[in-house]
Amino acid sequence: MLVQAVLPMSGSDQGKGEDVLDAQDRARFEQLVLPHLDAACNLARWLLRSRADSQDVAQEAMLRAYRFFRGFHGGDARAWLLQIVRNTCYTWLEKNRPVELMTEFDEELHPQPSTSPEALAIAGDNRERLTRALETLPPRFREVLVLRELEGCSYKEIASITAIPIGTVMSALARARQRLQRALTHASPQEASREL
Amino acid sequence: MSCDFTRTVLHGYLDGELDATGAAEFERHLECCRECTTALGAEESLRSSLQRSGLYENAPIALRKKIRAGLDAATASSRGIRIPAWRLIAVAAAVLVVAGVSWFSWPGPAKDSASTAPFTVAEIIDAHVRSLQPGHLTDVASTDQHTVKPWFNGKLAFVPPVKDFADEGFPLVGGRLDVLGGQNVAALVYSRRKHIINVFVLPTRETDTPIHPPGLRQGYQWRHWRRQGMEYCAISDVSDSDLYELAQLMYQ
Numbered sequence: 325m326l327v328q329a330v331l332p333m334s335g336s337d338q339g340k341g342e343d344v345l346d347a348q349d350r351a352r353f354e355q356l357v358l359p360h361l362d363a364a365c366n367l368a369r370w371l372l373r374s375r376a377d378s379q380d381v382a383q384e385a386m387l388r389a390y391r392f393f394r395g396f397h398g399g400d401a402r403a404w405l406l407q408i409v410r411n412t413c414y415t416w417l418e419k420n421r422p423v424e425l426m427t428e429f430d431e432e433l434h435p436q437p438s439t440s441p442e443a444l445a446i447a448g449d450n451r452e453r454l455t456r457a458l459e460t461l462p463p464r465f466r467e468v469l470v471l472r473e474l475e476g477c478s479y480k481e482i483a484s485i486t487a488i489p490i491g492t493v494m495s496a497l498a499r500a501r502q503r504l505q506r507a508l509t510h511a512s513p514q515e516a517s518r519e520l
Numbered sequence: 521m522s523c524d525f526t527r528t529v530l531h532g533y534l535d536g537e538l539d540a541t542g543a544a545e546f547e548r549h550l551e552c553c554r555e556c557t558t559a560l561g562a563e564e565s566l567r568s569s570l571q572r573s574g575l576y577e578n579a580p581i582a583l584r585k586k587i588r589a590g591l592d593a594a595t596a597s598s599r600g601i602r603i604p605a606w607r608l609i610a611v612a613a614a615v616l617v618v619a620g621v622s623w624f625s626w627p628g629p630a631k632d633s634a635s636t637a638p639f640t641v642a643e644i645i646d647a648h649v650r651s652l653q654p655g656h657l658t659d660v661a662s663t664d665q666h667t668v669k670p671w672f673n674g675k676l677a678f679v680p681p682v683k684d685f686a687d688e689g690f691p692l693v694g695g696r697l698d699v700l701g702g703q704n705v706a707a708l709v710y711s712r713r714k715h716i717i718n719v720f721v722l723p724t725r726e727t728d729t730p731i732h733p734p735g736l737r738q739g740y741q742w743r744h745w746r747r748q749g750m751e752y753c754a755i756s757d758v759s760d761s762d763l764y765e766l767a768q769l770m771y772q
Binding site for chain 2: 495
């Protein structure tokens with residue numbers, strides 16, 4: 325399955341007219357949605373792998389969320405916002421870095437022996453290295469890891485944000501974690517020499 | 521890697537997403553599968569690295585400011601007009617005086633004080649405490665919304681919306697008639713981990729409001745809001761986050 329197949333904007337985010345919002349909407353938005361700005365920035369930063377771009381995109385997503393706020397009928401405001409952030413990020417990537425989105429999501433990994441917890445603890449102890457390893461993963465793997473491990477989302481929330489069926493969140497995470505372990509413990513020779 | 525579990529169930533277990541039976545089964549499996557034991561250790565180590573490394577990206581203050589400005593521009597009433605804070609406070613103070621509200625009355629935010637609630641905080645707390653005395657909690661004790669809602673029929677001049685939120689962790693306990701500010705109101709009773717939450721409902725002509733910030737007195741928290749012609753006040757000794765969760769469920 326190609327990532328591009330799941331890229332279109334969600335229905336609630338497109339097509340419907342934008343409302344003119346009043347002070348009451350504004351107050352409600354401040355209360356329900358704005359507190360999740362950190363979550364928006366975090367997801368955007370990891371999807372775009374760039375702090376500067378992610379702030380522009382987070383801002384765009386937040387204002388877009390506001391314009392469509394009357395379409396939000398309660399529920400999980402963080403998941404609703406992150407869905408919009410994710411859509412905005414993919415649209416941005418499509419436009420600015422289309423090559424990144426061409427990775428196949430269902431790529432089968434060759435089974436490999438589990439890495440020992442000790443080796444991983446050492447490898448993961450280096451923030452730079454951890455960042456680089458995360459950034460080498462395809463976006464679809466990266467986003468489930470970020471949502472689960474940094475944002476603390478439940479499987480249900482991950483499913484609603486990323487539009488993958490809830491039944492496959494667990495296996496997506498399993499594959500993403502395997503990829504990350506591999507990226508961490510099999511640093512490229514170039515990287516290894518830099519660290520010496 | 522030969523054990524199928526290392527690539528599937530182990531992750532549900534790690535993430536706390538298995539049900540009790542599934543988790544117990546996997547724990548039994550762990551006792552005899554070295555591969556899963558090692559893999560679980562590795563995943564836990566990876567998780568703690570990810571969470572300890574300060575990878576989370578917070579929004580900078582400058583971005584918050586930019587977004588607030590963007591929201592201002594997209595909001596009808598505030599377009600181009602910025603009301604200084606002192607004026608809001610002055611207006612709020614004037615409204616409080618005119619309304620003749622006692623110091624113990626509704627501590628709503630300034631922007632909403634133009635329409636204070638028709639009852640005082642003291643009355644709400646009294647009603648809540650009274651309900652907790654033996655035999656006072658419910659007039660109709662039922663976890664079924666289809667029993668509680670019709671029960672109010674004919675007893676009140678309005679029909680309160682009644683919904684059970686057992687799936688969300690707030691099972692409906694029942695309903696009760698109560699009196700607040702000289703007015704008959706519906707009291708919906710929910711429970712949250714053995715704590716009782718009273719939600720008072722009465723009709724209003726005022727416009728909708730968001731869920732107001734919490735109030736706290738004598739160890740009780742309350743949340744107040746108006747929605748679709750009804751005035752709501754939820755009060756309890758549960759934490760504010762729990763109370764807010766229920767308020768949001770009812771607000772939908």
